[in-house]
Amino acid sequence: MFVVAAAAALITWGLGLVVGALMAREVAARGRGRGVQLHFPMLGASGFAGFVVWHMGYSASGPLTAATEGSFLTESLGGQTVPITETVFSTWNMLAAAATVLVVGLTLYLIAPRGETRIIELPAQKAEKQEVEAAPLETPADRLDASRVPTLLVGLALTVYLVRHFVLGGTLTLDIVNWSFLALILLLTRSAHELIALTAKAASNVGEILLQFPLYAGILGMMTATGLITVLSDALVSVSNPVTFGLFAFLAAGLVNFFVPSGGGQFAVQGPIMLSAGAELGVDPAVTIMAVSYGDQWTNMIQPFWAIPLLAIAGLKMRDILGYTTIVLIASGLVFAATLLLVSL
Template sequence: MGPINALVERFIPSALVFAIVLTLVVALGAVLFTDAGPTTVVTSWGDGLSGLLDFMTQMCLVLLLGHVLANTGPVRAGLSALASIPRGRVLPYVFVALVTCLATLITWGLGLVVGALLAKEVAAQATRRGEPLHFPLLVATGYTGMSIWHMGYSGSAPLTAATPDSFVAKQLGHTIGITETTFSWWNLTAIAVALLAILGTVALMAPKAGAEVVDMPADGHAEPTRFTPPRETPADALDASRVVTLLLGLMLTAYLVLHFSNGGTLTLDIVNWTFLAAILLVVASPAELVELVKDAASNVGEILVQFPLYAGVMGIMTGTGLIEKLSDLVVSTSTPQTFGLLAFLSAGLVNFFVPSGGGQIAVQGPILLDAAERLGVDPAVAVMAISYGDQWTNMIQPFWALPLLAIAGLRIRDILGYTTMILLSVGVVLAATMLLVGPGV
């Protein structure tokens, strides 16, 4: 791992600079490889800047609410108990990866926050025991779930394909049930094999006995101070009352129960309201909630800047036809047997420019579904090829690592050497799955 880490630290810039450079590269590519001129490229970019504002709000809430929830007293106690389980030289890294992957298969937002916070707590407890762990690797293991998230319950592409009024249903004339995608036997098998590949790779990357490790920053070991609000006036008493937040939490919980009992599905909004309901139920007072939000808000700033940049990249890709050029290349070089593999690889490439599962199925889905139909390939294969490619290159795309890095206090270059190894091991599993499935089973 030494040479890879040295290369990453020397040449990989910050996540913000990466987004800026990517914008310029895509703009140049659009000018060179499409009929769009500079004016069209700039217009497409500018029009696209606001394309992810709703999604940006959702993502920032995932980070903010997850951070707040994890720093409430009861949840910190639970994380502390969970983090006390793994001991030794290798098991802590494998344990964090396992918990993260399982949480991410439920919903990626939960996995991102759980991975970062569990990594910090495991590191803190190990240091207190006099057994410091290599913190960059530990944080990297907390990100591994994003390499398999799109195979799970909250996968954007399969859920879109299963929705009656979606563009997929309109294009095909029918929906693609999740039993054909997420819960197909071959996808479930791929999940199990990919998970084993992740855990095995993490175990191999664990530092050898006696090797030098980089411990968690000193400020990361500090226990959060408990906020005690004043009670000098009736207004202070309300601010310090648990009843206020508890009542609102019960009301929000009732809404969530009604949502699911009426057949509602798990969406990003519902994930956020679940976080908020849990916070309201366990927080000590409105005053404590305000303090926790203030602390969590400091982690959101960099994401707010980068979302418009990636939305602008998406605007260039769609507005100039560059995305069609990439997909047409897949069709022209595919056979029914190799379509899934090449579609997967193209989706992995597109993920650099459109790092959103929902955005990627919207951009690339119509093209690959049409290509699958022309080649006689099951459309479920096209949907899962997009899913596999989208999740695969998350390991070297810094966008989704931002919440994790903000919580952990690290830079993308600190973990990229390790996540690159996960990219390689999981990539073999996903590529083999697509090749074996072929035109569909």
């Protein structure tokens, strides 16, 4: 299950969280129905653990920002961009992602509870599926909303635009990623009515995240205005050299992410500082970008902010999965640290 959640997270972080949560519930429900005892908190932790590789994949906000002309990282990159082929799609990053999935997957298998007395199953009431009745189509407007034609046409139009963009030599940027996911959503939904219903349902699961964004934005503002992020970053970087810089940038990013759990927001503040420091030491900017990316995804394993959607869907509490995700933090951290040291040699 972890492998599927990780694969989904590599496509986009939101898909990884939702797939992990839904799979945890479904696997637990089917196990209960067949009389197979499965430890539900472990399933939930495995679903969330897939999130530990999201910044190494297609929706990685830091690398995509660095590949976008005119972004806030352009000045720190000397007016240049860093192609996505040198960061997310580099050979060393893809090997690191595969190694992380392998090591974390093996770790989860080894720490899984065994023995009937230690297993906590999915409660019976949560295993029951709720049937949803379709609304009647009484007017032409209702029938149009329920038709596949409008979403299909718009989805196909966006697909044509994306194909044309790449045929003409366009590069992968954050905007293109967003457009590609919108096109995919429109092509996969059966009607505008279904799209609205799915959006409303999804919003109910992320409401707590939306409420916390102003709080974390305030923390980010305080850390930026007081220069605390600069102090933390400079303190770790000051003791590094061209070989160890990536490792210390990774640790600094992991520390900052615990207080500011936002990949884009963190890159806006910490990215330019790290890129400038790395340039002074002659470090490849691609290594610096991925070091900050690794740090951002790493400490999410003990940061409850991004676990909220999964916990809401699965019906778990953070304390139910924290022990397992802490071990995932340690295992994945070893892979990230080793990768950054090896690629800097």
